[in-house]
Amino acid sequence: MAQDSPKNSAAEIPVTSNGEVEDSHEHGFNRDLKRSLPAGLGLSETQITSHGYDSPKEGVIDAGTFEGSPAPPLPSVMSPSRAAAGQLAQQGGDLIVPAGSQKAQTKSGPVILADEIKNPAMEKLELVRKWSLNTYKCTRQIISEKLGRGSRTVDLELEAQIDILRDNKKKYENILRLAQTLSTQLFQMVHTQRQLGDAFADLSLKSLELHEEFGYNADTQKLLAKNGETLLGAINFFIASVNTLVNKTIEDTLMTVKQYESARIEYDAYRTDLEELNLGPRDANTLPKIEQSQHLFQAHKEKYDKMRSDVSIKLKFLEENKVKVLHNQLVLFHNAIAAYFAGNQKQLEQTLRQFHIKLKTPGVDAPSWLEEQ
Numbered sequence: 001m002a003q004d005s006p007k008n009s010a011a012e013i014p015v016t017s018n019g020e021v022e023d024s025h026e027h028g029f030n031r032d033l034k035r036s037l038p039a040g041l042g043l044s045e046t047q048i049t050s051h052g053y054d055s056p057k058e059g060v061i062d063a064g065t066f067e068g069s070p071a072p073p074l075p076s077v078m079s080p081s082r083a084a085a086g087q088l089a090q091q092g093g094d095l096i097v098p099a100g101s102q103k104a105q106t107k108s109g110p111v112i113l114a115d116e117i118k119n120p121a122m123e124k125l126e127l128v129r130k131w132s133l134n135t136y137k138c139t140r141q142i143i144s145e146k147l148g149r150g151s152r153t154v155d156l157e158l159e160a161q162i163d164i165l166r167d168n169k170k171k172y173e174n175i176l177r178l179a180q181t182l183s184t185q186l187f188q189m190v191h192t193q194r195q196l197g198d199a200f201a202d203l204s205l206k207s208l209e210l211h212e213e214f215g216y217n218a219d220t221q222k223l224l225a226k227n228g229e230t231l232l233g234a235i236n237f238f239i240a241s242v243n244t245l246v247n248k249t250i251e252d253t254l255m256t257v258k259q260y261e262s263a264r265i266e267y268d269a270y271r272t273d274l275e276e277l278n279l280g281p282r283d284a285n286t287l288p289k290i291e292q293s294q295h296l297f298q299a300h301k302e303k304y305d306k307m308r309s310d311v312s313i314k315l316k317f318l319e320e321n322k323v324k325v326l327h328n329q330l331v332l333f334h335n336a337i338a339a340y341f342a343g344n345q346k347q348l349e350q351t352l353r354q355f356h357i358k359l360k361t362p363g364v365d366a367p368s369w370l371e372e373q
Helices: 023-036 082-091 120-147 158-204 211-281 284-344 345-354
Strands: 043-046 061-064
Touching: 120 211, 158 211, 158 284, 211 284, 211 345, 284 345
Parallel strands: none
Antiparallel strands: 043 061
């Protein structure tokens, strides 16, 4: 006795009187399944056997060679027939799917945080902005000081030492120019005396009547030329020492003084800004500016104090070095000039030996490095 059941018509599969599935419906299911599968998978002709009562195999896929033309690509969403849907519902758990046909590929890469990205252009722009702001403040401070409107920090003792140093440098440069002029003129005189001595010696050989007179003058001029060369060596040594003192030692100290003055201007500029902010109102907008100005003022104050200490130390060492160098050079200059004009050749040579001055013999080249070995 048959009973009606509330089953979906898509799940009903007609069978024959033997309990076997009707062949026409089976072939229709296989045809619908083929159409439902995409052609791009490259599968062969497939035949699926349903759960029959007398079938020894369940859910077995029999594959054969498919010789037909490839089916056109189907859309991503497919709607199989009712018979195919019913068969798939029953045999979905026993269907064998080749491994690797469906693979999910995921790609992973480094995670970049936007906060960690640094833009070189923005950094350069920030440096230019800071430099422009600092230059503007320093220029405003300099103009205010020249117009007598702004105040400046003054270290009276240090400023006096710097003024004395600059004045002494000008005087030493004047002495250096005069000594160089004396050296040039003495060199020309020595050269003239040497030529004059050679002329007297030549006439002494050619004039028999005045042989002795020309001979005396030739010896005198040659002796004066020799002493002049000795004095010239002492003067050149004096010039070299004073030049080192003026253009290297003193100049290096003055460079530090310039850095100190720049630091002083920056310090006064930021001090003025801080004073102006402190005189204004204090609210939520001005308090951050005051704190930032206080921080910048403190940084420039430390720089100013450091540069002032460096200048004081360099001035102290410069004074000691200057006294020592000039003492030796002035003694050398005096003894050499006195011995030369007194005609004391031995005293002049002794003065050069005292200060370890070696003279070059005229007309003799310096020995090569092979000869020195």
